[in-house]
Amino acid sequence: MIRALREVEGGLRLLMNVWLRVPALRRAPVRESFLRQVYFTGVTASTGVVLRASGLGALIIAFTMQVLDADTSLAVKILLWVVLREVGPLAAAMVVILRTGTAMSAELAMMRITGQTDALRRMGIESYDYLVVPRVMGVMIATAALTCYIQFLAVLGGMILAPFVIQASFTELYTRFFDLVAPIDFAYSIIKSLMFGFVIALTCCYHGLNPPALTQNGVPQAVTRAVTQSAVAVLTINALFAYLIFGVLFFGLVKAVV
């Protein structure tokens, strides 16, 4: 209980520090670290999601039309709800937690254990400025970009691939999609993915810089805590967002009382 309270307090302090120190991005090494983070989190992760995202879109359309016997309009509506609003941002967040979150928390924990954070302080370099700010900002932007990329691939892939497995025409799917899509769907998913990126990076930085022990054994423990807490935080934010914006939880199973 005390540890949990201490972690919440530490996380809040880290959050305040990050926002106050965003201008540190003007410094060349911090900017370089930020770009490196965007590249690692966004660009290198993008190649691995092409097939999966396209397949997901096709699967949703095929499943809805073939198994549930729905018409094109309902299939596209489900594609919109599932891919744009929920699965796109969540899939990107999971990719970021598994690839970047683990790497980031392990790297920072190693730096802390081997005295590299102390070395930075002795050089007059603030750990928050050099280690936390570029990672948090980089992961936020990369998560949003990765979300857009996954959504684009899932929608386009779904529309292109679905006609090969079921009786549906690309033109019809395409027309229905643009009839039903609204700007709020994009705004909602982008804001949500920025929040996901923020909370993932913050949690991983916190646990990386505060490993439970300053020995080699502290690294896996820090990574485990970072990953589990990031996943819980992402799922909580996802549920809160759905409830606050659309008044529904768990794909409409729980509705807000108006």
Next chain:
Amino acid sequence: MSAIALRYDLKRHGHAPVAVAVPGGVTQRLRLPDAEAKARLVGAVLSTRCAADEELELFGEPVKGLPRAERARLHDRIGVLTQAMGLISNLNAWENISLPAAYHGTHPIARIAQTARDALQSLGTEPGVFLARLPDEMDPFERKLVAFLRLLAKEPALALIDGLGEGLNREQSARAARFEAEYRARQPEGTLVFVDLAEEEPR
């Protein structure tokens, strides 16, 4: 500049007092009686702070009770090469050398690059390949060389090198001995202090 660049006194209970005074502009080798005294001297200079049983004077200014800004000003004139070296593992040699200057914007990067290239060439190392390597790919001498080049990049008026030959073999120690000439070539007026442990008396 003051006549004394570094003065350090340590009075510990049950130990002989340690008193060090290094004049400005010279190269001096300090032999401290034990590891604790050595670590405390290096720590005090590195942090420009001293404990109750220590006295530290840098360039004639006692650091005890000095405001933070004044301590930072003194710190800017000092370069310390510690045993730990403090290299960042995910940055290559060049990034490690230029990091403090690039972060604080204190020295032009082009000048640091020139200094690093010249020093490496005169120490018999090919800069192109060396500067792209990560600390984990280097031997102890090469890591020490990167830390020394970072020290040179700071152009310190007082450079303190802790245990230069420690962890190095004979050939590497001979190469490391050339650091003195490299520092002197760039800081003719500077003060260079090597800190080592006094060798034990033969029984």
